[in-house]
Amino acid sequence: MNTWSREERYQSLDDVTPVTLEALKEQVASSAYRQTYHIQPETGLLNHPSGLTFYQGTYYVSHQWFPLGAVHGLKYWFNYTSKDLVHFEPQGPLIQPDSEYDSHGAFSGSAFQYNGELYYMYTGNHRDKEWKRNPSQMLAKMDSKGSINKFPKPVISGAPTGYTDQLRDPKVFQKDNSYYAILGAQNIDYRGRLLLYRTEDIVNWQFLGEVKTQLDHFGSLWECPDYFDLDGHDVLLFCSQRTGPDGERGRKSYQSGYVIGQFDIEQLSFNHGEFNELDHGYDFYAPQTFVDESGNRVLIGWMGMPATTYPTDDEGWAHCLTLPRILNIEEGQLKQRPIPQLKKLRRNKETALGYANKFERQLMPYDGTQYELIIDILDNEATELYFELRTSKDESTLISYNTHTQHLSLDRSESGALPKPVEVTNRTTRLVNPLTQLHIFVDTSSIEIFCNDGERVLSSRIFPSKASNGIKASTESGQVYLKFTKYELSSDAQQEG
Known part of the structure; x- marks a missing residue:
């Protein structure tokens, strides 16, 4: 496998000639492992699904994307639209790393509606000359023509006192008359945590504090959080890195799972049962949920894993998204079923x-x-x-x-x-x-x-x-x-x- 320098990993699409891009597309298209009905990258590396939403009759599904090879580098959001969550139309880059605050990558985030318009909140990754990370939580708005307009400054700058620069992946949700953003984080003792922010106007965000769970010593970093209520229960999804040996769960250095319980949002306390993995296969991480046109809670995950080399890497591409799944809680158990629209295939x-x-x-x-x-x-x-x-x-x-x-x-x-x-x-x-x-x-x-x-x-x-x-x-x-x-x-x- 080729070794990528830092400079190569942080090239932008504008730095590459059309001839080079076309050659890469042809190489990827000739792969014997290309999927037929899953979302996969046209070139390069696909990872975290982001900005999943149903808005004005159309589904929007994005994923993080490094277009130039099967490595983690300068991340874009690549977007698809769909009318049925089965057939997808590629729309190209939706959010690009083209500002001071996301100069080293547009990381994961979520979509939400405010006053009838569609917004995205995502993590901007910036590195200084000493390569120190400066995370920012950015807002962008989709206009009537489908173009993205970023807000000029971050709405959340840096990490609060007591936490490292690993602050990322905001998932925005509405509760009562307020909007909240839950973020993955790491404290200065290198323990995974979740932080909560609130706003009344989507611009001015107040840090409320750390969400209290019964998982104080579970993993060194939590990311890709998601909170929602489902069938009368509160559900918290998140990914945990380097969780160490713990029975069957310990077979993965990166876990994606959930807890079910009751979230006291005023006290920032989540009273829950045990952590359960969402998927027991080899390749599943960074899921995100949204509500479909029928009111179902739908999940899509990244069918890949961090720190893993795949057989397609030398062909210039890696990974795909899972099929969409409908979530329900029945008799206290989380059920995941393939969406019925897949019958169209x-x-x-x-x-x-x-x-x-x-x-x-x-x-x-x-x-x-x-x-x-x-x-x-x-x-x-x-x-x-x-x-x-x-x-x-x-x-x-x-x-x-x-x-x-x-x-x-x-x-x-x-x-x-x-x-x-x-x-x-x-x-x-x-x-x-x-x-x-x-x-x-x-x-x-x-x-x-x-x-x-x-x-x-x-x-x-x-x-x-x-x-x-x-x-x-x-x-x-x-x-x-x-x-x-x-x-x-x-x-x-x-x-x-």
């Missing part, structure tokens, strides 16, 4: 009924590389179930389930080229209820697994060869009666499935 339908047992790795009567697969478990007498996707003689992405312990695992150790470093080769989660269904979305280089109608989700990038397109099922002992429903998926499909 379906091109055909195939079904199969049959038994699988330990004596035969049953090959399903169809294959594919971009599809939606629903596996209904109708009768299970086996102790262990195995489902192999994108399989061939040499490669396989393995989903396994232990009937007795109710542990479900995703193993991509033989799924093709692997990201590096490889922290673990098997990601496992314990289901609350016995497994009755897997709802799986497979794209060219990704898999998203929804278990038991959204009880658990596992999202991962996989990089198999095109020839690895089989689907198999088997058991450890006993047999299982299964129903397979498969749809080929394409972003060109328009009909309802």
Whole structure:
């Protein structure tokens, strides 16, 4: 992999010739791992989804973007619009690092409406000559033509006393007659924290203080916070870096999760239950939520991880966004379900009924590389179930389930080229209820697994060869009666499935 100098990482688009950009686009377009129905960068590196909103009949979805290579460098916001959250139209850079305050990157932020108009609040990253970071929280307004006009000065400058320069990712929300911004932070003892600000006019923001949680020693930096009320509960999402060993959760140096409870905003106190990961796969970070046109709380995440090298890096691009998910709380559990509009991607339908047992790795009567697969478990007498996707003689992405312990695992150790470093080769989660269904979305280089109608989700990038397109099922002992429903998926499909 190429080594990037600081100067190369902080080149702007204006510093690069059209010929160089066109050559990079052609290189990226020729990648065998390009997705077919996920948002992915036209070039360079995609990361944190930002500014997600539904405004005047249109969805706006942006992500952080370094256009010149698969490294973290000078960040822009690249924007898409959509009418259905399934088909997206690229609009190009929305927020550019072109001011004194965001000269070294336009970092994550959120969208909100004020007096019927659309605004964005984001973190501007500026470095001085000694390379010291100076974070600022910036405002920008979208005009009637879709252009962005930045406010001339930050609305929040620097970090308050007692905190480091790691202040970032404002998520703006309205409560009663006030607007609030919750930000990720790090205190001077290098502990992750969340800070809250309030305004009545969106320009003058008052620092209220630190949100008190029961997670005082959890991680060295918190980022990408999100607060909302859902089905009568208060929910707080955030990402935590370098959380250290702690059972299954400790398998990741970067975690993305949530707590459910009650937020006393006047006392800055969040009384909550345990921290739970949002996604139990290998590649999921920096999610953001918003409310869709029907009033649903929808989540989109970054299907990638910090400090990880992916097989596409040498091709000049990296990462994608997850499919949108609807969130609900049912019986105290957070459920995540794929949005029903994804049925528009379906091109055909195939079904199969049959038994699988330990004596035969049953090959399903169809294959594919971009599809939606629903596996209904109708009768299970086996102790262990195995489902192999994108399989061939040499490669396989393995989903396994232990009937007795109710542990479900995703193993991509033989799924093709692997990201590096490889922290673990098997990601496992314990289901609350016995497994009755897997709802799986497979794209060219990704898999998203929804278990038991959204009880658990596992999202991962996989990089198999095109020839690895089989689907198999088997058991450890006993047999299982299964129903397979498969749809080929394409972003060109328009009909309802």
